[in-house]
Amino acid sequence: MIRISTDSTSDLDYLYKEKNIAIMPICVVLDGNMYSDGVDIFPQDIYAHVEKTGHLPKTAARNTFDYKEFFTELTKDGDTIIHLAFSSGLSTCCNCAIEAAKEVGNVYVVDTKSLSSGCGLLVMKACDLLEQGKTAEEIVAELNECVDKVQASFIVATMEYLYKGGRCSKLSSIFATALRIMPSLYLKDGKIAVGKKYMGNILKNADKYVLDTLKKHNKYDKRRVFITYTEGTDERIVQKVEDVLKANSNFDEVLRTHAGATVTCHCGKGTIGILYIDEELPSSEE
Structure with a gap:
């Protein structure tokens, strides 16, 4: 079976669950503590922090080890994974995901060169192509043509x-x-x-x-x-x-x-x- 995954930067809200999309939460650093986007930190927490301190929290990329664990869990039953990554021009997430994919195997990584629902558009296109019965290679090829x-x-x-x-x-x-x-x-x-x-x-x-x-x-x-x-x-x-x-x-x-x-x-x-x-x-x- 082919499974679609993406970073939490895709901003797809309710569509993650509806389309069975696996999510890798991006890290947010606030007051020296590391949080996971959409898991234990949300936009209202960011607003409250800025209002209180006058400083922005920082976002932090997941490392290769994190992606290796993520992909290993997703592929444990033999599934093929297509991961739509946050833009390599804005974060090291994509490069870390690529390195992890090489180690785990059976994982394709697409650099979306985008953020927010710009990534989400490609995630949804991947879901459309999957529903049409396309192979992993066909899906990845079409996604790469759409990135720009x-x-x-x-x-x-x-x-x-x-x-x-x-x-x-x-x-x-x-x-x-x-x-x-x-x-x-x-x-x-x-x-x-x-x-x-x-x-x-x-x-x-x-x-x-x-x-x-x-x-x-x-x-x-x-x-x-x-x-x-x-x-x-x-x-x-x-x-x-x-x-x-x-x-x-x-x-x-x-x-x-x-x-x-x-x-x-x-x-x-x-x-x-x-x-x-x-x-x-x-x-x-x-």
């Missing part, structure tokens, strides 16, 4: 977490806050880059972000789109994104999921994105 077609972007309500995480300067943060500038972030070559900037509050700009994204990435695979957002995001914003998305596209499925520890640590409360597979991604968001 994933459109993964978010709009960020505040620069606070980006500044605290070292992704922008204090001056940039102050300047952006004073002028009420909100950046969009996107994945390029497996790394986070800054895209178009919007002025005003996120409720005002949610529709612009959706329309800009659909215009730029308009050759989409209509199978599904994710609306992924951090805990605490105003429901009016989420609903507006969904309404504009449905009115201006024809996706078969529009799926909402909450962002886990990784996106929360980097972007903070009020972050929301739309993510889907596009056939022709441009080389730049600018």
Whole structure:
């Protein structure tokens, strides 16, 4: 039997259980203690820590030994594993998983070059292909062809977490806050880059972000789109994104999921994105 697994950064919420997807929790370091994303630490814990201390917790990759234990357990009954890994451009998770797979055997590792439900899109595609009766080799080949077609972007309500995480300067943060500038972030070559900037509050700009994204990435695979957002995001914003998305596209499925520890640590409360597979991604968001 073929089994699909992924890192907890895929942000698939209820779909993990529904699709029988095995999860490797990413580590979050808080006050010197190590926690497992989605097991014993959640976004609200991160918000509470930042509010109390003014400092962001750190995310930490699983090591080769952790992945070896994980894969050994999954393959003990003879199953073949296809593991969709968190971007190698953002973490050592993928490389550690590859090394562990070599030792365990019967494990394929795909570098998604993405995070959050950008990874999740490839996980769901793997599940689709599995249901179609594809072999492990066929599934992996199709996934690798799709990796660079994933459109993964978010709009960020505040620069606070980006500044605290070292992704922008204090001056940039102050300047952006004073002028009420909100950046969009996107994945390029497996790394986070800054895209178009919007002025005003996120409720005002949610529709612009959706329309800009659909215009730029308009050759989409209509199978599904994710609306992924951090805990605490105003429901009016989420609903507006969904309404504009449905009115201006024809996706078969529009799926909402909450962002886990990784996106929360980097972007903070009020972050929301739309993510889907596009056939022709441009080389730049600018």
